[in-house]
Amino acid sequence: MYAERRIALVCTYDSDADAAYIYLDHPVPPGGVQRMVHFDTEEGMYNLDLNAQGHVVGLEILSAGKRLPPTLLRAILNQPQEQTEIG
Numbered sequence: 001m002y003a004e005r006r007i008a009l010v011c012t013y014d015s016d017a018d019a020a021y022i023y024l025d026h027p028v029p030p031g032g033v034q035r036m037v038h039f040d041t042e043e044g045m046y047n048l049d050l051n052a053q054g055h056v057v058g059l060e061i062l063s064a065g066k067r068l069p070p071t072l073l074r075a076i077l078n079q080p081q082e083q084t085e086i087g
Contacts, residue, residue: 009022009023009024009026010022010023010026011023011072011076012076013064013073013076013077015065015077017062018062018063018064018065019060019061019062019064020060020061020064020068020073020076021058021059021060021061022058022059022061023057023058024056024057024058024059025051025055025057025058028049028051028057028058032051032057033049033050033051033057033058034050034051034052035049035050035054036048036049036050037050043067044061044062044063044066044067045061045062045063046059046060046061046062047059047060047062
């Protein structure tokens with residue numbers, strides 16, 4: 001069975017660190033991340049945060065300015081296209 005639904009996700013972007021975080025469960029309570037699964041590919045570095053039950057609660061994307069669509073980063077920063085330099 002295939003189902004499609006648009007849902008709002010909470011996303012953050014730290015332009016100084018060039019890191020984005022996509023919350024799949026929000027808010028993640030203090031101590032809510034029990035394990036981080038790191039994977040590094042030629043395309044970038046990513047971290048999956050898991051809770052005590054092993055559910056993915058968030059995804060961190062490093063070098064996000066090179067990995068994510070500029071329109072997404074601008075939307076997170078809530079800035080028009082001409083005001084944002086990303087990456």
